[in-house]
Amino acid sequence: MSRTAIRMIEMLRLIPREPRRISVGALGERLATLGHPTSARTIQRDLNTLSAHFPLVCDDRDHPYGWSWSRHAQARSLPGMDTPTALTFCMAETYLRDMLPASVVELMQPHFRQARETLEAAGNGLLAWEDKVRILPRHPPLLPPEVDPERMARVYEGLLRGRRLEVRYRPRSGEERAYYLSPQGLALRDAVIYLVASHRDYDDVVMFALHRFTAVTLTDEPARHLAGFDLDAWIARGGFDAHENDAPVGLVARFDADVGRHLLETPLSERQTVREAGDGRLEVTAPVKDTHQLRWWLRAFGPQVEVLEPAHLRREMAEAAEREARLYRRPRPEAG
Amino acid sequence: MSRTAIRMIEMLRLIPREPRRISVGALGERLATLGHPTSARTIQRDLNTLSAHFPLVCDDRDHPYGWSWSRHAQARSLPGMDTPTALTFCMAETYLRDMLPASVVELMQPHFRQARETLEAAGNGLLAWEDKVRILPRHPPLLPPEVDPERMARVYEGLLRGRRLEVRYRPRSGEERAYYLSPQGLALRDAVIYLVASHRDYDDVVMFALHRFTAVTLTDEPARHLAGFDLDAWIARGGFDAHENDAPVGLVARFDADVGRHLLETPLSERQTVREAGDGRLEVTAPVKDTHQLRWWLRAFGPQVEVLEPAHLRREMAEAAEREARLYRRPRPEAG
DNA sequence: GTCGCTGCGACACGAACTGTCGCATGCCGG
DNA sequence: CCGGCATGCGACAGTTCGTGTCGCAGCGAC
Structure with missing residues (x-):
């Protein structure tokens, strides 16, 4: 019962996006293996029918013709996207643009388009979501390299x-x-x-x-x-000269109250504890991996953090600070 | 022609995911406004047909019955997902887990499941993609707060x-x-x-x-x-006490060769220039926004960067380094 | 109870889906 | 240049199956 409709849905999933293409013959084979054997003629007819409802393009410059989804077609997911999910997709896009090369993010574009479409249908068009959502990244946007x-x-x-x-x-x-x-x-x-x-x-x-x-x-x-x-x-x-060290160390550090507070929201570890130190700062204790990233992250706080434990890390931080201070005590080098 | 198949696809997109549900009556109305008027009986029949091919669930505890997609159903996108896109989705998931609360990422889960399924179908099952892809974040993973x-x-x-x-x-x-x-x-x-x-x-x-x-x-x-x-x-x-300042300033900074090199790959700006300074370091010049994040990012390099311009930023960095060094020259406070 | 809503089996009509055939077109090799 | 092969597509006929209608049954609400 209703072989036709199911076969058509299957067909829509088998058709690739525009640079790539699929022939009627190939579609027939793939459909047969999926349990929908049918004649080539029927597939031709189905394709013509579907292209009236979906942005399918048929490249008829050579035989056999090649069918594809239009380059610009947005994705349509089954089930449809709800608005919270759509908003999440849009936020994700903003994040990923800073993290991945443009051509990689481009691959997800049909899904982001679907999300935007969903949002526009949901909100009363005037108040676009784009005016309503902002992401404040920690680091300045670096431009991802271009990848072919x-x-x-x-x-x-x-x-x-x-x-x-x-x-x-x-x-x-x-x-x-x-x-x-x-x-x-x-x-x-x-x-x-x-x-x-x-x-x-x-x-x-x-x-x-x-x-x-x-x-x-x-x-x-x-x-x-x-x-x-x-x-x-x-x-x-x-x-990667990352020198991950899996052994967790017990980090103890004092953060200035204003910057340390965000660690209450986004803890370093589930076993993190925070207490008020006597000097007005917050003392954070947490088991963390002893990695490069940890140093990177701690240094970013500058004088607003003081590492107490482990001893070797405290020593490292102290030396780094000392060297950095020395750097600036010398006269400024002439810029090129 | 082929009204049936199109209507069924439309129907699949109108059915929400499991906590939510939709009745035959409501489906009829929505379909009618979409240009597919049909009788309630037909919709019932269609739903029964579709539930044989898709993970639809019918909640028959009360009348009218409520139809939904199974809570655990993965998304199916039209057109289907190709492997590069699927891999991108999987990488995106890894990123986003560090950036967004779990329940927010959860919303995208059906799409990530689709991506994983695509990858498993593509690769010869044995060599799972999960052993093949790693992401090295800059900061230690902070745990996003839990959001209802x-x-x-x-x-x-x-x-x-x-x-x-x-x-x-x-x-x-x-x-x-x-x-x-x-x-x-x-x-x-x-x-x-x-x-x-x-x-x-x-x-x-x-x-x-x-x-x-x-x-x-x-x-x-x-x-x-x-x-x-x-x-x-x-x-x-x-x-957000972010104090964005839109006016771009001309940043000039010298980076130690090993850390500065990555700026060649992921430049700060399209107008960035890099030259070898005489002292073995790389001198980077780029127009950047004068923001909090810039300071945060620069400080993370510790003694491996020296800011030359603008003057006020150099002064800030110098003072921060000096204060940080002073911090560690004092005796270590007693940890609590 | 009774009314109303909803789900669903049955049925009959007709639309439309399908395979087949044949012709036209375009490509390739001889 | 010509014939074979592959592909696209119009036409046609058979019949499947999709559809509206009707009627009955179960379930709540009043």
Whole structure:
């Protein structure tokens, strides 16, 4: 019963977005495997019917014709999006624009468009949500590097399907070079996406910034599986000079009252405790990982935090402050 | 032609997710306004047909029955999700978990589930994407506060539809109190969501952290529209003690080579220039906004950055460093 | 109880969905 | 240049199945 409607929905999900395309023949095969065997003629008819209701485009420049969703079509999700979800999508978009290259965020664009559409339908058009929502980030917006969407897609495919990649890579300094990579993982830091991969038959693993690839070809060759490789362990060993140290240390630090207060809202850990120190400051105690990020975050408070424990961290912070102060005691260097 | 299939798709989008429900009658009305008038009997039949293919649930505890999508149903988007997009969704989820309260991220969960499903179908199951993607955040993960999803939804509705809210609010310190709020905007900072609103007939605008509402009722009363109110201006005037200053200043700063290098990848501004200073450091010049966040970000580099221009910022940084160094020259206070 | 609403089985009519056939068109190889 | 092959599409006929209507039953409310 109602095979038609279900088949059409399935069909709409099988049709890709515009740069890519699918032929009637291919659709027929995929539908058959999904349990909707039907004749090619019927599929042709269905496509014509659907294109009257959805932004489907048919590229008839060569045979067989290629069907796609319009490049500009927004997503339509089943079930439809409710307004709280739509607002969350819009907030997420704002965040992600600072965190990911534009072409990556672009991939989610059809969903963000759907969210905006939902909001416009919900609110009385005049009061646009855009005037109503603001995000105050902690750091100034850094501009994510530009990543070529085609190449990015091929890198992702290679990683997910376990295929080798033939690439050309231009390091930050030095000559462009060809590599034959077995993808092992993906890592993000500071809006830069890195492919973690091994070259040819070497066992060591290197990282490549996605935006510095100048050519990427996806091969059918299965990628080498490095037996003992573990992305977390690799990062911890310093793959990103991140030197994650999993051992939690007991942080004790005094924050000036005004800045420390936000730690009451967004605690460092579930086991965090805060007490009023005698000197008007807030003393925060929490088990945290002893990482680079911790230092980064603590230093950002400048003189508004004083680390008490652990001793080695207090010493580090003291030295850093001392060196920084010395920096400014010297005469200002001549700007270039 | 093919009215049926289109109507069914429309129907699937009108059915809400499980806590909410829709009756056959209501569906009929909504469908009619969308240009699909049909009899109630047909809708009943359609629902039965669809529930064989989609996770629809029918709550038959009372009449009229209420239809919903299962609480656990993943989203299905038209067109379907391709793997690069799916991977982006998964990365986005990881980011957002640090940025937004759990219950807010929860709203996007059906979409993330769809993304994971897509990835599992794409890769050969064994090599799960979760072992392959890592995100290295700059700051230690702060735990976003818990927000009640119901209250959050009502706050969003009030904001978007311009309705007043009757709320109870428990400030960080002090007594719980009742307010009658006209929502003016939403602001996010540090994983905390703030409603910016005016109370009763007062013209001044106050902020309320979403997670500190203890009760929220959405009324039908239209919200007061504050004539000259502008969220950006309000933030700039110090609504968040953010003191945004729109005037860009010419930042000149020297970064240690290793840390400064990442600015080549993720520049501060499109008009940023970088040159090798004589002393082995990188001198970065860029027009940036003179904000709190800028200071926060610069301080995080500690002694690895020296601000040269503008003069007032150099002075500030110098003073902060000096005060921080003094902090650590004193004997360590006794931890509590 | 009785009225009204709602769900649902049954039924009959007709719309429209489907496979088949045949022709036209375009591409490719000989 | 020509014939074979693949693809798109109009036409047609059979029949499936989608639809409105009707009637009955269960459930609440008054």
